[in-house]
Amino acid sequence: MNWRRLWAVVIKELRQLRRDHITLLMIVGMPILQLVLFGYAINLNPRHLPAAIADQALTSGSRQVVMDMLATGVIEPVKDAESPQQLMSMLRRGEISVGVVIPWDFERRRALGESSVQVLVDGSDTVVQNAALQLAQMPLTYTPGSPRDSSIPLPELPISVVAFYNPQRVSAITIVPGLIGIILTMTMMMFTAVAIVRERERGNMELLIATPVSKGELMLGKLLPYGAIGLIQTSLILLSGVLLFQVPIRGSLLDVYLSALLLIFANLSLGLLISTATQSQFQAIQMTFFVFVPSILLSGFVFPFEGMPEPAQWIAELLPLTHFIRLIRGIMLRGAELVELWQDWVALLVFIVLMMVLAVSRFRKSLD
Amino acid sequence: MTNDVEIAIRARNLSKTFGRLRAVADVDLTVARGQVYGFLGPNGSGKSTTIRMLCGLLTPSDGDIQVLGLRIPEQAEKLRQHIGYMTQHFSLFTDLTLWENLQFLAAVQNLSRRQASLRVKELLQEYGFAGRASQLAGTLSGGQKQRLALAGSIVHKPDLLFLDEPTSAVDPESRRDFWEKLFELADAGTTILVSSHYMDEAERCHRLAILDRGHLVADGTPADLTGALRGRTLEVSAERPRQAKQLLMQVSGVISAAQIGNSLRVLCDEVGDCAGRIERAFAAAGMSAEVSATTPSLEDVFVAATNEHKAVELRGESE
Ligand SMILES: Nc1ncnc2c1ncn2[C@@H]1O[C@H](COP(=O)(O)OP(=O)(O)O)[C@@H](O)[C@H]1O
Numbered sequence: 001m002n003w004r005r006l007w008a009v010v011i012k013e014l015r016q017l018r019r020d021h022i023t024l025l026m027i028v029g030m031p032i033l034q035l036v037l038f039g040y041a042i043n044l045n046p047r048h049l050p051a052a053i054a055d056q057a058l059t060s061g062s063r064q065v066v067m068d069m070l071a072t073g074v075i076e077p078v079k080d081a082e083s084p085q086q087l088m089s090m091l092r093r094g095e096i097s098v099g100v101v102i103p104w105d106f107e108r109r110r111a112l113g114e115s116s117v118q119v120l121v122d123g124s125d126t127v128v129q130n131a132a133l134q135l136a137q138m139p140l141t142y143t144p145g146s147p148r149d150s151s152i153p154l155p156e157l158p159i160s161v162v163a164f165y166n167p168q169r170v171s172a173i174t175i176v177p178g179l180i181g182i183i184l185t186m187t188m189m190m191f192t193a194v195a196i197v198r199e200r201e202r203g204n205m206e207l208l209i210a211t212p213v214s215k216g217e218l219m220l221g222k223l224l225p226y227g228a229i230g231l232i233q234t235s236l237i238l239l240s241g242v243l244l245f246q247v248p249i250r251g252s253l254l255d256v257y258l259s260a261l262l263l264i265f266a267n268l269s270l271g272l273l274i275s276t277a278t279q280s281q282f283q284a285i286q287m288t289f290f291v292f293v294p295s296i297l298l299s300g301f302v303f304p305f306e307g308m309p310e311p312a313q314w315i316a317e318l319l320p321l322t323h324f325i326r327l328i329r330g331i332m333l334r335g336a337e338l339v340e341l342w343q344d345w346v347a348l349l350v351f352i353v354l355m356m357v358l359a360v361s362r363f364r365k366s367l368d
Numbered sequence: 369m370t371n372d373v374e375i376a377i378r379a380r381n382l383s384k385t386f387g388r389l390r391a392v393a394d395v396d397l398t399v400a401r402g403q404v405y406g407f408l409g410p411n412g413s414g415k416s417t418t419i420r421m422l423c424g425l426l427t428p429s430d431g432d433i434q435v436l437g438l439r440i441p442e443q444a445e446k447l448r449q450h451i452g453y454m455t456q457h458f459s460l461f462t463d464l465t466l467w468e469n470l471q472f473l474a475a476v477q478n479l480s481r482r483q484a485s486l487r488v489k490e491l492l493q494e495y496g497f498a499g500r501a502s503q504l505a506g507t508l509s510g511g512q513k514q515r516l517a518l519a520g521s522i523v524h525k526p527d528l529l530f531l532d533e534p535t536s537a538v539d540p541e542s543r544r545d546f547w548e549k550l551f552e553l554a555d556a557g558t559t560i561l562v563s564s565h566y567m568d569e570a571e572r573c574h575r576l577a578i579l580d581r582g583h584l585v586a587d588g589t590p591a592d593l594t595g596a597l598r599g600r601t602l603e604v605s606a607e608r609p610r611q612a613k614q615l616l617m618q619v620s621g622v623i624s625a626a627q628i629g630n631s632l633r634v635l636c637d638e639v640g641d642c643a644g645r646i647e648r649a650f651a652a653a654g655m656s657a658e659v660s661a662t663t664p665s666l667e668d669v670f671v672a673a674t675n676e677h678k679a680v681e682l683r684g685e686s687e
């Protein structure tokens with residue numbers, strides 16, 4: 001490794017990047033745009049959600065609850081229903097987004113301080129889910145005539161919310177850490193996947209391999225500048241996550257960056273490997289999607305890891321994003337330390353070394 | 369070996385096959401140090417493939433190569449800092465400035481920072497880019513690009529320079545300037561191997577090899593090559609050149625007839641009574657024609673060499 005030559009490659013990459021305005025815009029724009037899209041979609045305060053109410057109690061107390069709910073303006077009854085079963089099939093058919101069940105023993109439950117009203121929501125829609133949570137925080141008005149035993153404490157949330165289709169209750173807080181991983185996976189892998197293929201397509205590679213520059217210098221020279229860009233993207237997402245959505249960083253910031261750095265290099269080295277195995281930029285981009293889509297679906301970002309069938313879990317273990325999501329959620333949300341989560345960062349390290357070895361050994365300084 | 373010092377390139381039985389195509393077939397080549405050696409051949413004749421094998425960028429299917437005393441491709445990595453290679457297609461970075469391109473090449477060619485900035489300044493000056501250091505390479509004209517590529521291939525002052533069709537997309541004046549630069553480099557002791565499909569350029573080389581469909585069909589100094597054809601080239605002036613050409617092609621012994629203005633340039637297969645036969649054929653056809661001898665050109669050499677090679681191949685196939 002010759003430092004002067006390595007540095008020359010790094011500087012060359014940075015200079016080329018500086019003139020590539022679209023890519024620059026992507027680097028800065030994409031993280032912010034994604035974050036705002038994901039984040040605000042979740043934080044929206046919806047009104048007039050189509051709803052149906054099954055009041056099985058039909059007491060004055062239950063009618064009062066219904067009135068209070070409608071008064072919030074969040075839900076609007078569009079259908080009549082008598083049983084929770086009916087509500088569920090309406091939900092499934094998409095006719096309503098929210099179903100409210102007031103059980104026949106409503107008065108007794110309320111007197112005992114149990115949760116007395118059930119709100120069924122279409123959990124596949126985070127907006128709706130959020131709205132339902134809002135409903136759940138509504139205090140139940142005390143109606144005279146139904147004496148209440150004051151020795152029994154009121155439940156924290158008198159209305160219990162059951163979310164279908166998204167039991168994890170993804171919210172901005174859980175989304176933002178994962179989003180760092182998603183954005184880094186998408187951009188980092190793409191950068192290096194096209195980096196070498198592009199030089200081959202443009203004919204630069206023939207010039208480069210005829211010079212004394214080594215394989216390692218060429219590859220590392222591409223990793224380092226993009227690695228720095230990955231850290232900038234990480235900072236952008238973190239900063240906007242904290243400013244816009246008050247996402248907590250309960251663990252140490254250094255651990256957050258170290259985890260990000262591991263994911264960055266995992267994706268960059270995978271991109272390099274893709275670059276050595278493809279003939280055109282188009283092929284390279286297709287290959288990155290081949291990795292990117294399972295990363296989103298299987299990493300635990302969308303679906304809970306534990307709920308996946310075993311073969312899917314094995315595949316997920318091979319994806320860098322899975323390990324990163326565990327690390328970053330642990331550090332940012334649970335305040336865990338990086339050392340405690342050693343299995344995941346060791347997995348990422350092994351991945352990086354493996355990809356680099358494969359990429360460097362596959363790359364030939366020849367045109368054969 | 370004593371003469372290794374004077375030999376820059378020596379290749380024996382050099383061959384390269386791509387699938388079923390023999391792009392280069394049994395090429396023997398010797399290039400002495402300090403020479404400007406030309407590779408002449410039409411598109412697809414294997415010039416680029418041969419050059420790439422000599423640089424160690426392609427692995428030969430067969431044959432031995434020694435370049436500057438190094439075995440290629442085994443010692444290719446050692447060779448890199450001693451050679452310059454200008455690719456057929458512009459391969460500098462179009463999104464870097466002239467200065468950035470040359471600085472980059474200087475660095476990867478192991479020049480120190482000080483050396484690099486001096487050398488780049490000097491090259492920009494010498495190659496007519498003074499004051500344009502911060503222009504993007506992609507915005508240069510065809511001739512300027514070639515000049516920059518040449519400058520880029522010699523930042524490290526290589527002993528041996530490979531140039532693959534450096535002037536194929538360049539106007540005549542830029543071509544002249546370009547060759548001016550090549551001779552300056554040659555005078556300074558650089559061995560140059562340059563491929564081309566322009567005859568006038570081939571004529572300037574100290575020595576040249578003619579490639580045709582992967583085979584080396586002739587090599588020697590331009591004077592030797594044209595001298596060997598003395599007596600076989602004729603000029604025929606006739607009234608209706610197009611009909612005259614058709615008639616000529618039917619005369620036995622005529623290899624080719626090319627119209628040049630109002631006259632025809634004829635190449636015969638051997639020194640002999642070709643002129644006599646042509647005159648008799650014209651007389652028989654009731655046309656008047658004037659036949660005179662003319663000095664052979666490299667174009668004739670090229671036509672003769674490829675024609676003879678074709679004949680050998682045909683004979684080989686029929687056996
Ligand atoms: N990488 C390759 N794969 C397959 N065929 C090739 C390759 N490179 C060159 N060829 C073929 O080899 C022949 C010689 O090509 P080339 O050396 O580029 O000729 P020239 O430089 O004289 O125009 C051509 O028919 C070309 O199509």
Ligand SMILES: [Mg+2]
Pocket residue numbers: 412415416417456532533
């Ligand atoms: Mg060529």
